[in-house]
Amino acid sequence: MTTFNITFKDLNKSFNQHLLFNIPELTIESGRCCLLSGINGSGKSTLLKIMAGLETPNNAEIYYKNIKLDWKSACKQIHKKIIYLHQTPLMFDASVADNIKYGMRKQGYSRNKIQESVKMALQWADLEHLKDNNARLLSGGEKQRVALARAYVLSPEILLFDEAFSNLDTQGRTRIFEQICKLKDEGVGIILTSHELAHNTSLTEHHMHLENTHLKIFSKENNIEHFNNIKTPELILVNA
Amino acid sequence: MDSISTASLHAVYLLFSGDKELWNIISISFSVSLRAILFAAPLAVLIAFAMAYHRFFGRRVLIYVFNTLLSVPAVIIGLTLYIIFSRNGPLGDLKLLFTQDAMIIGQFILCMPLILIMSHTTFQSSDRRIWETARTLGATRIQAMLTVMYEIRFGLLAALIAGFGRIIAEVGCSMMIGGNILHYTRNIPTAIALETSKGDFSQGIALGIVLLVMAMVLNLSLSLLQGRGEVV
C-alpha cells in the first residue's frame, strides 16, 4: 500500500500583519494519527483549514509525490483527499441520508454507487434509524457522527478533526474514539486538535504543539519520554 | 362619504366582473415588473455573493455606490432615463421612450440595488461553515455557491420580495418613461394616479385592492416558508 503524503515548506500565515505561525517543514501522511495541541487562538483551526485548502496561507511551498505544486493546483489535490471536520459540524438543511450523499453527488458518482455507499455509511455510523430525519434537528453527538459518515463515504486519505472530543459525553467520546481507531486501521491519516496540552499514547504516533508561532513536532520513536508524560484527560476515560 | 362607498362597491364589481381594461392594466404591471426582477435578481445576487465571499479591490466603493443608488428617488431615475432616451438624447436612436422596455430598464435600476444590498447582508451573515463544508466535501466553487444560496434561500427570497415591492407600486419612473399609454404602458400605479386626478375613484380603489392583496399574499407566504425553515 502506497502512503499518501503531502509536505508543506515555509508555511506561514498571518492575519492583519499579525503572524500566527511560521512552519519550516511539515509532512502529513495517511495511516498515522497525530495530535495537534496549542492554547486557544494559537492557530490550530487555521492550520487545519490551510491543510484542507479552505484557507490560503501567506506563503507555502507544497510538495506532493515529490513534485512542487503551486497553491492552486495543490488545492485541487487537497480537496479530493483531505477532509476538514468542524469543531461543531454544520448540517445542511436536508435529511441525514442527503447530508451523507452530498459530497458524492457533487463529485458525480453514479446513483447506484451513492445508494450503496450511503447504506454502508449509515450502518457504520449507527445512523440507520435517523436516516430520514432533518440533520439540523439532531443532537450534537449525532451531528458529529453524520459529519464523520459524510466524510467517510468519500474515502479520504486524511481526516482533520477539529476538537473531535469537545461537546461529547463519555459515551460519545468512546464512540468517536473507536471510529477513529477503525479509520486508522483502514489506513486513513488522522490529525486531532486539542487545546489541552495532553496526549493519548495508544492512538497517536506524533504530537505537534503550536506555541508562539512555532510548531514543535515530537514522534513516538524519538521522544518516548515525552509521550509517557502526557495524557489527554478525555482519552483516559476511554482507555480506563 | 356616500360617493366613496359607491366607488368602493363599483371597485369590487370591476374586479369580480373581470373588467377588461382593469385586468389589462394589472397584467401589464405584473409582466413589466416580473421581467425587471427576472433580469435584476440573478445579477444582484451574484454580485452580492462575490462581494461577501471575495475580497477584491473596490469592494467598499461598490457597496457605497449601491447604497447611494438605493436612496435616489424614482423620479430622478425616471428623469435621467428620459433625458437619455429622448429623441435628442445619447440613446435616442433606440426609440425606447414610452415603451415597456424603457419601463423594464427603469424598474431594473430601481430594484437591483435593493436586492443586491439585502442579499449582500444575507450572505455576510451566512455561516461560513456552509461554504467550507461544501468545499471540503469536494464541491466546486459554483456548486458551493449554490449550496450557500440554498441554505439561505429565505433571506434571498425576502430580498426578491422587497425588490418586487419597490417596483410594482412605483409611479414616478413609470410615468415619466412609460408615458401611461392605455393597453401598452399604463400600469397599476400610473392608472391610479390618472384616474384619481380625474376624480374617478373606483378604478383606483380596485387597483389598490389588488396591490394590497398581493402584498398580503407575498408576505404571508414568506413568513410561512420562514417558519418552516426555522431550525437551529
Ligand SMILES: Nc1ncnc2c1ncn2[C@@H]1O[C@H](COP(=O)(O)OP(=O)(O)OP(=O)(O)O)[C@@H](O)[C@H]1O
Ligand atoms: N478570518 C480571520 N480574520 C482575522 N483573524 C482571524 C481569522 N481567523 C482566525 N483569526 C485569528 O487567528 C487566531 C487563531 O485562530 P484559530 O481559530 O486558528 O485558533 P485555534 O487554535 O483553533 O483556537 P481554539 O482552540 O479556540 O479553537 C485567532 O486569534 C483569531 O482571532
Ligand SMILES: [Mg+2]
Ligand atoms: Mg479552533
